[in-house]
Amino acid sequence: MKQTTRPHPRAVLLGVQLPGVSDAELQSSLDELARLGKTLGVEIVGRVTQRRPRLAPAAVVGEGKLRDLAGYTGGTGVVPSGAPRAKRPSAGREPEPELEVREEEALGTGAPGAAVHAGVVLVDHELSPSQARNLERATGAQVLDRSAVILAIFQRHARSREARLQVEIARLSYEAPRLRQTGGGRDREGGGIGGRGAGESALELDRRKVRDRIAELRAELAAIERESGTRRTRRGEQNTVALVGYTNAGKSSWMRALTGSGVLVADELFATLDTTVRALRPETAPRILVSDTVGLIKKLPHDLVASFRSTLEEARDGDLLVHVVDASDPALATQIAVTLAVLAEIGADQSPRWMVLNKADRLDAEARERLASQWPDALLVSARDPQDVAALRARIVAFFQRDRVEAELLVPYAKQRVVGEAYACAQVLAETHDEQGTRLRVRATPQALARLRAALDGP
Ligand SMILES: Nc1nc2c(ncn2[C@@H]2O[C@H](COP(=O)(O)OP(=O)(O)OP(=O)(O)O)[C@@H](O)[C@H]2O)c(=O)[nH]1
Numbered sequence: 001m002k003q004t005t006r007p008h009p010r011a012v013l014l015g016v017q018l019p020g021v022s023d024a025e026l027q028s029s030l031d032e033l034a035r036l037g038k039t040l041g042v043e044i045v046g047r048v049t050q051r052r053p054r055l056a057p058a059a060v061v062g063e064g065k066l067r068d069l070a071g072y073t074g075g076t077g078v079v080p081s082g083a084p085r086a087k088r089p090s091a092g093r094e095p096e097p098e099l100e101v102r103e104e105e106a107l108g109t110g111a112p113g114a115a116v117h118a119g120v121v122l123v124d125h126e127l128s129p130s131q132a133r134n135l136e137r138a139t140g141a142q143v144l145d146r147s148a149v150i151l152a153i154f155q156r157h158a159r160s161r162e163a164r165l166q167v168e169i170a171r172l173s174y175e176a177p178r179l180r181q182t183g184g185g186r187d188r189e190g191g192g193i194g195g196r197g198a199g200e201s202a203l204e205l206d207r208r209k210v211r212d213r214i215a216e217l218r219a220e221l222a223a224i225e226r227e228s229g230t231r232r233t234r235r236g237e238q239n240t241v242a243l244v245g246y247t248n249a250g251k252s253s254w255m256r257a258l259t260g261s262g263v264l265v266a267d268e269l270f271a272t273l274d275t276t277v278r279a280l281r282p283e284t285a286p287r288i289l290v291s292d293t294v295g296l297i298k299k300l301p302h303d304l305v306a307s308f309r310s311t312l313e314e315a316r317d318g319d320l321l322v323h324v325v326d327a328s329d330p331a332l333a334t335q336i337a338v339t340l341a342v343l344a345e346i347g348a349d350q351s352p353r354w355m356v357l358n359k360a361d362r363l364d365a366e367a368r369e370r371l372a373s374q375w376p377d378a379l380l381v382s383a384r385d386p387q388d389v390a391a392l393r394a395r396i397v398a399f400f401q402r403d404r405v406e407a408e409l410l411v412p413y414a415k416q417r418v419v420g421e422a423y424a425c426a427q428v429l430a431e432t433h434d435e436q437g438t439r440l441r442v443r444a445t446p447q448a449l450a451r452l453r454a455a456l457d458g459p
Pocket residue numbers: 246247248249250251252253254264265266267268269270271272273294295296358359360361362381382383384385
């Protein structure tokens with residue numbers, strides 16, 4: 001082994017093939033889980049799957065598969081009967097407040113003879129607290145379900161105060177019921193809320209602390225959102241386009257291409273958590289604002305949707321939604337369906353919407369043809385192709401010009417601020433001055449025109 005590179009913690013994937021799920025669907029779901037794991041920095045060393053009518057209540061899979069799983073992790077492969085063993089002392093460290101992949105354990109060499117030792121098990125299903133605990137006891141590894149993995153990525157990628165608060169609220173909400181049912185405070189590391197003692201009183205204390213903390217964070221978030229709410233209302237006067245879609249589809253790449261902004265583009269899942277708003281370049285008069293939004297994913301934990309609601313509402317408030325799809329991903333149909341479902345959930349399914357099949361540069365002629373006939377209304381493009389960028393920009397500009405009407409406005413000298421407003425929300429074709437005031441010839445939407453006239457009639 002090279003000494004310079006720090007090895008990644010190793011993980012094994014666990015998935016159950018439920019009735020109605022094809023082999024391909026199962027594998028594609030596990031592929032996605034593997035990508036989520038890689039985003040967290042773990043190396044995937046194997047997959048254990050089982051076809052079952054439902055998840056085994058005790059430990060997701062049956063006894064035989066549990067032993068297979070332990071072959072990767074070095075555990076006993078058996079769920080011990082009786083009370084959970086006492087917690088290992090955590091080397092005098094304070095409990096980590098984050099759901100983190102514990103590298104030191106993942107790198108352990110506990111399994112004599114095991115070729116690859118995985119310290120982490122990623123499960124492609126929502127786990128009950130007892131399933132998680134049993135799996136941990138049988139495998140000796142850290143067990144994370146899909147929601148926990150997504151939450152950990154969000155936690156790692158959150159930059160702004162707003163995003164950090166949203167993630168923290170989601171994480172506490174995710175953990176609260178688990179805390180309730182473990183019966184002795186948290187017995188899994190990584191959650192680290194409240195006391196460690198066993199018994200009802202400690203549990204009560206933990207629960208209250210979590211509730212209080214969530215309330216506190218919500219209040220803080222509400223204050224921030226009130227402010228960004230006013231920012232949004234101000235933007236409400238302008239033309240806005242929201243880029244929405246599945247994570248890694250290329251939203252931020254389009255944001256960069258359309259606006260020249262330096263937003264982060266990365267080949268990882270959930271690179272973007274904060275909404276960024278920038279003007280379309282070259283600038284139009286009035287300006288068209290483009291916003292880049294948080295990506296979506298299959299089985300996005302409900303707590304995250306709830307807590308990122310206001311961020312997602314940025315998309316709902318757009319005059320036009322550009323739904324970016326990774327056309328080179330074999331799972332694009334599922335990704336489209338998931339995106340549309342979330343848009344419907346947040347009430348964003350009423351706005352005009354275009355579908356952009358992105359990454360067309362990765363497709364051969366045959367695939368392009370197939371997609372074009374399958375999604376006849378979509379645009380097949382690449383964020384990397386300047387011609388495609390110019391074409392989409394032109395379509396966006398045309399969209400906002402569509403219902404424009406021309407009008408003449410006389411702005412008295414006492415109300416010159418309306419001239420500024422006209423430049424902000426309309427295209428000013430001519431400006432002349434006479435003794436009565438400023439005469440503007442404008443082209444604007446009927447709504448913008450009505451606003452300007454109201455401003456002229458008002459005090
Ligand atoms: N080949 C190719 N790659 C692209 C294209 N658009 C984006 N990518 C790549 O796809 C990856 C994801 O792009 P992003 O723009 O960060 O995707 P996103 O939708 O913002 O993703 P999240 O913020 O994580 O939800 C990056 O590695 C990009 O370079 C494209 O048109 N062609």
